[in-house]
Amino acid sequence: MHRGRRNRGRRANRLGKRDAPNAAAARLRTARCGARADLLGDAAPPQPSGARPMRLTRFFLPLLKEQPAEAQIASHRLMLRAGMIRQAASGIYTWLPLGYRVLRNVERIVHEEQAAMGANAVLMPTIQPADLWRESGRYDAYGPEMLRIRDRHDRDMLYGPTNEELITDVFRGAVSSYRDLPRILYHIQWKFRDEVRPRFGVMRGREFLMKDGYSFDIDSAAAIHSYNRHLVAYLRTFERMGLKAVPMKADTGPIGGDHSHEFLILADTGESEVFLDSAVLDLALGDRAIDFDSRDGLQAIVDQWTKPYARTDETHDAALFESAVPEARRTVRRGIEVGHIFYFGTKYSEPLGARVAGPDGAQVAVEMGSYGIGVSRLVGAAIEANHDDKGVIWPEALTPFHAGIVNLKQGDAEADAACQSIYDRLTAAGLEPLYDDRDERAGTKFAAMDLIGLPWRVTVGPRGLKSGVVELTSRRTGESQELTPEAAVAKVAAIYGR
RNA sequence: CGGGGCGUAGCGCAGUCUGGUAGCGCGUCGGUUUUGGGAACCGAAAGCCGCAGGUUCGAAUCCUGCCGCCCCGACCA
Secondary structure (H helix, E strand, O other): OHHHHHHHHHHHHHHHHHHOOOHHHHHHHHHHHHHHHHHHOOOOOOOOOOOOOEEHHHOOOOOOOOOOOOOOOHHHHHHHHOOOEEEEEOOEEEEOHHHHHHHHHHHHHHHHHHHHHOOEEOOOOOEEEHHHHHHHOHHHHOHHHOEEEEOOOOOEEEEOOOOHHHHHHHHHOOOOEHHHOOEEEEEEEEEEOOOOOOEOHHHEOOEEEEEEEEEEEOOHHHHHHHHHHHHHHHHHHHHHOOOOEEEEEOOOHHHOOOOEEEEEEEOOOOOEEEEEEHHHHHOOOOOOOOOOOOHHHHHHHHHHHHOOOEEEOOOOOHHHHHHHOOHHHEEEEEEEEEEEEEEEEOOOHHHHOOEEEOOOOOEEEOEEEEEEEEHHHHHHHHHHHOEEOOEEOOOOOOOOOOEEEEEOOOOOHHHHHHHHHHHHHHHHOOOOEEEEOOOOOHHHHHHHHHHHOOOEEEEEOHHHHHOOOEEEEEOOOOOEEEEOHHHHHHHHHHHOOO
16 A cells, blocks of 8 residues: 555656657647537636636536445445436436546547557447347347347347457458558447346446557457557556556467456455465556557556456465565555456457458458557546545546635635636646635635645635745645745646646 | 335434324524534424225224335345
8 A cells, every 4th residue: 555655656756757858749639629618617717727727616517525325335325425427327427527637538548559559540439230230140149138129120239348350340441451551540439238137336336438449450469569569658648547457467368378468456345356466566657658569668568567466366376476476575465457458369350251452462361459458447547546534536637627726715806816827827827727706604615625626726715825835735645735826737737738 | 036124394213003184303494692613592384104905983093905215135246
């Protein structure tokens, strides 16, 4: 636990440094986010910087003071209490504004890292024709987890639990030569699996948002390079989110080989027991430059991360664990699976006839892999790994707002003006503050901020303003410092590399 | 799918055993006093008591059926 905390702190620093020189990318991200918020009709007017600040008096944030009866684990409880989600049916949720902002952050980071690794974003439909699944043989194999639908013409349809068939269909119709390889296609789309017993809120819902990607290569060596691209891209993705996700050897089933890994975030409420060499927890990519086109370079990183023992109970080998890991580093914890990568060869390309002509003119089935990230699940997992008894503690990369501004005396001319000024300056810096401008007591505002977990809070009151200072408080450590309003803004901007 | 539990105001719950027309706390609204960590007092609004049928003079309460939600297990991730 203590180690985890320290690591998170160090990682936040590293990421801050890495982001700083990357101002162009940061602006691009902000701009894209802003443009999208416009379409989605957020209340605040667009700012020149593209940032979307918010006043609490205009924000739909239904907080619950009491514990919802149906929620058992911290993330589910806190997501309901913090007004992030609301259940529509068992395992199906509406994402309210606060939760939706976090979900969008997760999505954004996934998109950016997929692009950096060379994947192409697409968007496949949620509803799929059953015939495609009959072709792969999975229509009958999938069982009652698959939601089957019939349209008005009595055609069998289904709400997709995954997309291998569709993507292979797209691919086989468009690609016929080895010259068109490799390709990596992915999308982020809602899936539905009719779980017998949904639970733990978005951690195990029936409807869930998932990034699933598919690689197409001419031979096994090329396919393993694609696999390695994903493994490293996933390391970057989770690290950027401020999360410690460990790749663990996964079961490859009948296909065999070493090329399947699950990424697990360590948390006491995790669904799997995990066994690992604590050395893997000290690894970090940091701001290392990565050439995704270098086979040897990627393989070296993959080796470094997959060499230490790390397995779930499914693949755990007690004898090997004891012989390979020094006793002091043997760690047994629980983990939440947030990613899964899999090289499966010609399992789908063969039956679906996805073939290309090789250099020698012979038709060969393409070598494929599939790669998933549980986008909506990550929101819950991030909370499981980052909360205390007062509420959520967002990593900077995922937080729905960069900082909260608490006006301790709403209506006081000086306090109001100081808050407005801080709000404007943070916004001008490209950040998105949440200003609690409600006419509420201090305690109520503090409790709300603690619950929703913004990592930084600027507290403004007449008492401090008399001596020209406001208070900047870290949600994670609880440490406060008194600064001039200008210095507080500068400090928050620096934390976010702005 | 097997076992268990629960549906009563926005949230958390009592009332059901023993039938007599609905209550508490929080929240909400109005007022007064407060105001640097979920304030105090006064007043108010808000319920097809999950749905349908039955028994009864009378049903939140008893009976039958259905629906929904939660927990344990199996499953899945």
